[in-house]
Amino acid sequence: MPKISLDKKRVLELVGKKISDETLHKEIPFMGTDLEEITKEKIEVEIFPDRPDLLSEEGFARYLSSFLGVKKGLRNYKVKKSDYEVIVENSVKKVRPFTVCAVAKNLSLDNKKLDSLIEMQEKLHITHGRRRKKVAIGVYPLDKISFPIKYKALSPDKIFFKPLDSDKKLSGKEIINKTDKGKEFKHLLKGFNKYPVFIDNKNNFLSMPPVINSEDVGKVNTSTKEVFIECSGTDLKALEQALNIVVTNLADTGAEIYEVKVSYEDKNLLTPNLKNKELKVNIDWINKWLGLSLNQKEFKESIEKCGLNYEKGKVHIPPYRVDFLHPVDVAEDVAKGYKYYNFKGETVNLHTVGSEDKLEILKNKIREIIIGLGFIENYSLNLISGDLQKKLGSKKTVHLLNSISETHDTMREHVIYSLLINAEFNKKNVYPQKMFEVGTRYVNEKNGVVEKESLACLMVGDFTVTNALQILEVFKKSFGINLELVEKDHPLFISGRSGYVLYKKKIVGFLGELKPEFIHELEIEFPICGLELDIGFLLEDF
Numbered sequence: 405m406p407k408i409s410l411d412k413k414r415v416l417e418l419v420g421k422k423i424s425d426e427t428l429h430k431e432i433p434f435m436g437t438d439l440e441e442i443t444k445e446k447i448e449v450e451i452f453p454d455r456p457d458l459l460s461e462e463g464f465a466r467y468l469s470s471f472l473g474v475k476k477g478l479r480n481y482k483v484k485k486s487d488y489e490v491i492v493e494n495s496v497k498k499v500r501p502f503t504v505c506a507v508a509k510n511l512s513l514d515n516k517k518l519d520s521l522i523e524m525q526e527k528l529h530i531t532h533g534r535r536r537k538k539v540a541i542g543v544y545p546l547d548k549i550s551f552p553i554k555y556k557a558l559s560p561d562k563i564f565f566k567p568l569d570s571d572k573k574l575s576g577k578e579i580i581n582k583t584d585k586g587k588e589f590k591h592l593l594k595g596f597n598k599y600p601v602f603i604d605n606k607n608n609f610l611s612m613p614p615v616i617n618s619e620d621v622g623k624v625n626t627s628t629k630e631v632f633i634e635c636s637g638t639d640l641k642a643l644e645q646a647l648n649i650v651v652t653n654l655a656d657t658g659a660e661i662y663e664v665k666v667s668y669e670d671k672n673l674l675t676p677n678l679k680n681k682e683l684k685v686n687i688d689w690i691n692k693w694l695g696l697s698l699n700q701k702e703f704k705e706s707i708e709k710c711g712l713n714y715e716k717g718k719v720h721i722p723p724y725r726v727d728f729l730h731p732v733d734v735a736e737d738v739a740k741g742y743k744y745y746n747f748k749g750e751t752v753n754l755h756t757v758g759s760e761d762k763l764e765i766l767k768n769k770i771r772e773i774i775i776g777l778g779f780i781e782n783y784s785l786n787l788i789s790g791d792l793q794k795k796l797g798s799k800k801t802v803h804l805l806n807s808i809s810e811t812h813d814t815m816r817e818h819v820i821y822s823l824l825i826n827a828e829f830n831k832k833n834v835y836p837q838k839m840f841e842v843g844t845r846y847v848n849e850k851n852g853v854v855e856k857e858s859l860a861c862l863m864v865g866d867f868t869v870t871n872a873l874q875i876l877e878v879f880k881k882s883f884g885i886n887l888e889l890v891e892k893d894h895p896l897f898i899s900g901r902s903g904y905v906l907y908k909k910k911i912v913g914f915l916g917e918l919k920p921e922f923i924h925e926l927e928i929e930f931p932i933c934g935l936e937l938d939i940g941f942l943l944e945d946f
Contacts, residue, residue, distance in 0.1 A: 797895025
């Protein structure tokens with residue numbers, strides 16, 4: 405979760421009411437944010453990924469104002485008509501195909517407001533924009549731009565402008581390789597022979613997204629009164645959401661918002677779209693879900709404290725909120741507005757006898773056995789890189805729909821993968837290394853995703869498959885079971901130096917010596933061998 409530091413004085417000015425530190429300490433944690441610290445100058449909070457609208461003083465103050473009942477309910481935003489136009493050429497289709505735009509006028513920027521705008525932009529890049537991969541935001545002084553603007557892709561040798569904070573013109577290739585921002589984000593344009601750019605009607609380069617703005621046309625300062633805003637990237641919905649957050653924050657400080665016609669080959673968009681969304685709700689269902697008995701008036705009062713409105717069976721949602729997918733999301737806001745500390749506890753009329761879960765007893769016994777063999781236990785995330793799993797031979801990985809990071813976009817198919825990652829992290833430490841983990845793996849089967857509990861062991865140093873067989877032998881004797889070994893090639897291991905473990909003629913694991921190419925990929929200079937066993941079969945006789 406992103407941690408942000410808010411200017412306390414400015415937040416309270418935007419709320420429009422003096423609020424004691426005691427009240428802030430009490431209320432902020434119940435808004436759905438983690439309060440870190442309140443000082444004389446700052447409010448430090450952690451914001452959940454589903455609330456990017458709270459990443460600025462304006463957005464946070466707007467929510468705080470509703471939550472404390474200072475200015476509750478839905479805020480409506482107007483978008484004025486204009487003849488501004490951005491033309492999207494087909495050349496960007498294979499690079500970063502979408503953009504949405506707006507114009508904001510009547511700005512009053514001082515240093516604090518400008519810093520807030522820049523910080524909000526960067527926080528949106530990191531979170532909602534997936535480090536600019538999905539969304540990149542550009543803000544430009546309107547008086548330096550001639551419309552219509554073209555959004556197109558050009559070969560790097562045809563791109564030539566002064567990057568932000570530079571006094572020298574550079575080509576697209578030079579921008580990528582010589583500037584700090586270019587080096588940081590060059591991977592987003594890797595593999596493309598053309599780069600996206602915004603160019604105005606006088607052939608002035610505004611920017612080369614998602615990397616950097618132009619010094620001549622793309623630098624905003626405290627004297628700027630009117631700005632052109634564009635969001636470009638790969639996900640049109642995410643772009644519209646980011647633009648709405650930016651322009652509503654500016655509107656809350658007195659700016660006037662103007663529409664921009666974005667012309668694609670097959671469609672025209674008028675952006676931003678600041679119309680409120682609607683979601684049908686059933687108050688009885690929400691009451692049952694929350695364990696409350698709110699009437700319509702109480703329901704409406706609760707929902708208004710989260711900046712929403714209720715009318716005729718529908719909840720009205722402002723355009724900057726991106727976290728509503730289902731009525732249960734409404735229920736969450738009702739609970740916040742009702743205030744969690746107002747919920748009354750109930751004694752459950754249920755009598756049970758507790759005992760330790762059989763699986764946990766089994767896991768603890770396995771841990772004792774493997775620790776006794778000199779292994780160190782690891783605890784790893786279940787999420788790992790899909791690219792890594794593919795390299796290691798997995799073909800049916802479980803992918804996340806909305807992963808936050810490319811390094812954590814799939815559920816691990818084998819626990820031993822996590823140990824290999826840990827081995828890479830520990831390559832500078834003393835060898836030999838012996839590590840194990842008892843954890844969950846996720847298998848994509850015909851009937852859906854199946855979770856299985858596994859033991860994985862990894863040995864790095866002067867070890868061979870014989871050492872893995874010794875672990876298997878100890879395992880057999882400790883549990884008094886018969887495990888067979890069938891010599892057979894495995895994608896992870898060297899041919900002829902691997903095998904599968906069978907229990908009652910069913911495959912329950914594998915072992916072997918890691919292939920040299922994988923060891924080289926991990927940049928480790930020692931042999932690696934390991935094994936993995938599904939432990940669920942042990943519960944039958946445990």
